Amino acid sequence: MADTIKVGIIGPFSGPFALQGKNFQAGAEAWLAQNGKTVAGHDIELVYRDLPTANPQQARALAQELIVRDKVQYLGGVYFTPDAMAITPLLKQGNVPLVIFNAATSAIMTSSPLVVRTSFTLSQTTTPLGKAAVERGVKTFVSIVSDYGPGVDAEGAFKKAIAAAGGDVKEAIRIPLNTTEFSPIMQRIRDAGAQGVFAFLPSGPPTLGFVKAFSDTGLKKAGVKLFAPGDLTQESDLPALGEAAAGLITSFHYAVSHESEINKRFVAAAEKAIGAPDLVSFPAVGAYDGMFVISKMIAATAGKQDAEKAVEAVKGLGWESPRGPVKIDPETRHITQTIYLREVAKDAQGRWINKEIASVPEQKDSGLTK
Amino acid sequence: MQTALSIAMDALAYGMALFIICIGLSLTICLMRVVNLAHGAFAMIGGYIASYAVRDLGLGYGFGIILAMIGTVIIAVPVERLLYRRIYDRSELSQVLMTIGITFCVIGITNYFFGPTLKTIPLPAELARSVDLGFRSIAGHRLFVIASGLVVAGGLWFLIERTGFGINLRAAVENAPMARTLGIRTEIIYGLSFALAIGLAAFGGVVGAEFLPIEPYYALRYMVTFLVVVSVGGAGSIPGALAACLLLGAIDVTARYLVPDFGNFFFYLAVILVVCAFPRGLMGRAQ
Numbered sequence: 001m002a003d004t005i006k007v008g009i010i011g012p013f014s015g016p017f018a019l020q021g022k023n024f025q026a027g028a029e030a031w032l033a034q035n036g037k038t039v040a041g042h043d044i045e046l047v048y049r050d051l052p053t054a055n056p057q058q059a060r061a062l063a064q065e066l067i068v069r070d071k072v073q074y075l076g077g078v079y080f081t082p083d084a085m086a087i088t089p090l091l092k093q094g095n096v097p098l099v100i101f102n103a104a105t106s107a108i109m110t111s112s113p114l115v116v117r118t119s120f121t122l123s124q125t126t127t128p129l130g131k132a133a134v135e136r137g138v139k140t141f142v143s144i145v146s147d148y149g150p151g152v153d154a155e156g157a158f159k160k161a162i163a164a165a166g167g168d169v170k171e172a173i174r175i176p177l178n179t180t181e182f183s184p185i186m187q188r189i190r191d192a193g194a195q196g197v198f199a200f201l202p203s204g205p206p207t208l209g210f211v212k213a214f215s216d217t218g219l220k221k222a223g224v225k226l227f228a229p230g231d232l233t234q235e236s237d238l239p240a241l242g243e244a245a246a247g248l249i250t251s252f253h254y255a256v257s258h259e260s261e262i263n264k265r266f267v268a269a270a271e272k273a274i275g276a277p278d279l280v281s282f283p284a285v286g287a288y289d290g291m292f293v294i295s296k297m298i299a300a301t302a303g304k305q306d307a308e309k310a311v312e313a314v315k316g317l318g319w320e321s322p323r324g325p326v327k328i329d330p331e332t333r334h335i336t337q338t339i340y341l342r343e344v345a346k347d348a349q350g351r352w353i354n355k356e357i358a359s360v361p362e363q364k365d366s367g368l369t370k
Numbered sequence: 371m372q373t374a375l376s377i378a379m380d381a382l383a384y385g386m387a388l389f390i391i392c393i394g395l396s397l398t399i400c401l402m403r404v405v406n407l408a409h410g411a412f413a414m415i416g417g418y419i420a421s422y423a424v425r426d427l428g429l430g431y432g433f434g435i436i437l438a439m440i441g442t443v444i445i446a447v448p449v450e451r452l453l454y455r456r457i458y459d460r461s462e463l464s465q466v467l468m469t470i471g472i473t474f475c476v477i478g479i480t481n482y483f484f485g486p487t488l489k490t491i492p493l494p495a496e497l498a499r500s501v502d503l504g505f506r507s508i509a510g511h512r513l514f515v516i517a518s519g520l521v522v523a524g525g526l527w528f529l530i531e532r533t534g535f536g537i538n539l540r541a542a543v544e545n546a547p548m549a550r551t552l553g554i555r556t557e558i559i560y561g562l563s564f565a566l567a568i569g570l571a572a573f574g575g576v577v578g579a580e581f582l583p584i585e586p587y588y589a590l591r592y593m594v595t596f597l598v599v600v601s602v603g604g605a606g607s608i609p610g611a612l613a614a615c616l617l618l619g620a621i622d623v624t625a626r627y628l629v630p631d632f633g634n635f636f637f638y639l640a641v642i643l644v645v646c647a648f649p650r651g652l653m654g655r656a657q
Contacts, residue, residue, distance in 0.1 A: 014481075015587075016486065016585075016586075016587045017486070018481065018486040019485070019486045019487060147631065147633070173630050173631070174630065174631050175626070175630045175631075175633075176630075176633035176634060178591070179626070180581065180582060180583060181380075181384055181581045181582075181622075181623070181626070183380040183383075183384075183623070184377060184380060184623050184624070184626040184627035184630075185626065185627075185630065187373060187376050187377060187380070187627055188627055188630070191373055204488070204585075205488060205583040205585055205591075208488050208490070208583050209580075209581075209583055212580065216500070216509040216511075216580075217500075217507075217508075217509070218500050218507045221500075236487055237487070237488065240487070240488050240489070240490040242490075276485070279485065279487070
């Protein structure tokens with residue numbers, strides 16, 4: 001008789017970040033729709049738990065509840081780093097692996113050997129950006145990041161990459177997370193007289209305000225170049241950004257417009273699951289690949305609950321993802337992937353997309369290698 | 371010097387946007403004695419209506435503003451009749467509970483129907499253009515916001531100090547039972563003032579959307595800012611609210627330029643100092 005294997009998914013399904021949670025769900029459902037609900041004769045059942053904003057205590061409580069009461073064999077999801085950090089101490093005791101669909105701070109991987117990550121880190125996406133910027137003739141930069149874990153990671157990675165490429169970060173500014181009025185920051189950039197700006201802010205009102213202010217205050221017209229990780233131009237924000245974002249160069253692990261047969265099928269399935277075509281964004285691909293990893297874990301343990309064996313089985317696992325070829329790095333358990341340079345442009349149908357212009361294959365997480 | 375002037379322009383624009391949104395709240399708190407925490411929600415509704423009218427229906431920006439104000443008032447009137455009217459004479463605690471409940475309902479409804487993404491209100495070409503002021507170029511939209519703020523301040527002052535409606539309103543505020551005895555229909559006065567406050571909120575939501583982007587959590591995200599502006603200015607005082615918005619806008623914008631890492635520290639420091647020195651706000655009247 002086939003068992004039912006429960007997978008608990010924790011994410012922001014309501015609240016200000018609900019779009020990202022919906023993308024988790026769309027990614028996971030898309031995988032089930034394409035591959036069926038049984039793996040090696042075992043039925044998979046997804047159990048969703050809502051964590052609207054970053055809240056470590058609640059994250060821990062939800063994970064505990066999923067492990068003890070719902071008896072899940074696998075945990076997945078987690079949008080914010082602090083939540084992931086709060087869950088990792090439970091894994092060993094609960095004999096449950098955690099597959100992270102988004103949380104993007106490098107240090108999570110060192111907090112438990114039972115974590116596998118299918119998303120990206122800021123260090124991973126930012127590192128190729130420094131080199132690309134200097135290659136485009138931009139030598140002096142102002143770096144602007146939101147003052148929290150991933151922001152600090154991004155700033156560090158960019159500074160390192162710029163130093164290696166022979167450029168110079170003249171000023172590194174950290175701003176509060178909730179800033180939405182950016183004119184003073186734009187004036188700072190103008191006064192610093194840098195040729196380029198590096199910016200990382202989490203997707204949402206801040207990124208919209210930032211990109212608009214950059215264009216409105218005339219910096220864009222004055223020829224200052226803006227470089228950023230893909231969070232600044234996630235696909236669901238592009239219709240709102242429009243012309244203001246045109247030509248912006250970002251680096252990221254996934255663009256919804258990525259040209260491949262497998263991505264086309266993935267996007268179609270994810271759009272169906274999320275219910276509206278313009279809502280699909282990067283967390284969906286993390287969830288989709290996360291489900292693939294979990295299915296391999298289930299197959300490797302023949303449906304038995306053995307977290308260590310499950311994680312061991314996916315170390316070094318490589319496959320073709322909608323984002324391109326990927327691999328789980330056996331040492332860090334973080335995904336090795338191609339990072340793309342993209343430019344915001346219109347596609348043939350006149351919709352704004354992140355158009356891939358160059359790719360840097362096999363990027364590991366540079367944030368973990370000191 | 372150029373930088374200082376440049377920051378001053380930004381501060382002025384930001385302060386004026388805050389003023390247009392908050393002055394309605396200031397009026398409801400002082401004139402009608404209702405702590406309306408849902409005020410921001412009405413600003414947001416205005417923003418959604420304008421966004422829909424301009425972006426999806428392709429109407430002009432001016433039409434968008436008018437539709438937003440009328441639409442928001444139409445939505446607000448039944449809410450005032452059914453819900454607010456019950457809390458006019460109740461304790462502040464019930465008012466806070468009721469209006470914060472309304473805020474959460476509005477957030478939930480907007481999130482459910484319109485999704486969690488941001489909504490923009492496309493600006494017409496004249497406002498999207500940057501205008502060269504000599505020392506810097508500024509987005510035309512910011513000049514429009516500054517002008518709108520001045521018009522709102524002047525218009526309100528005229529309405530309250532110089533018209534028959536203003537006289538009735540002041541009478542109803544000072545002594546409602548006496549005003550009723552004199553034949554002033556306080557219910558109508560309250561209803562009209564509420565509609566005016568909501569209309570201004572919607573207007574502020576639309577013209578301020580470039581500073582405070584429209585999304586479902588708008589009301590909650592900026593609730594503290596709005597309340598702080600009103601308490602620093604002194605509830606019910608138009609010059610007070612204007613002074614508070616300009617002062618706090620200036621401090622906020624300057625601190626963000628000079629010491630961005632300090633976050634909102636200087637903003638709240640200023641608030642604490644003002645409230646210590648002027649417990650009723652900069653120009654609040656004695657109760």
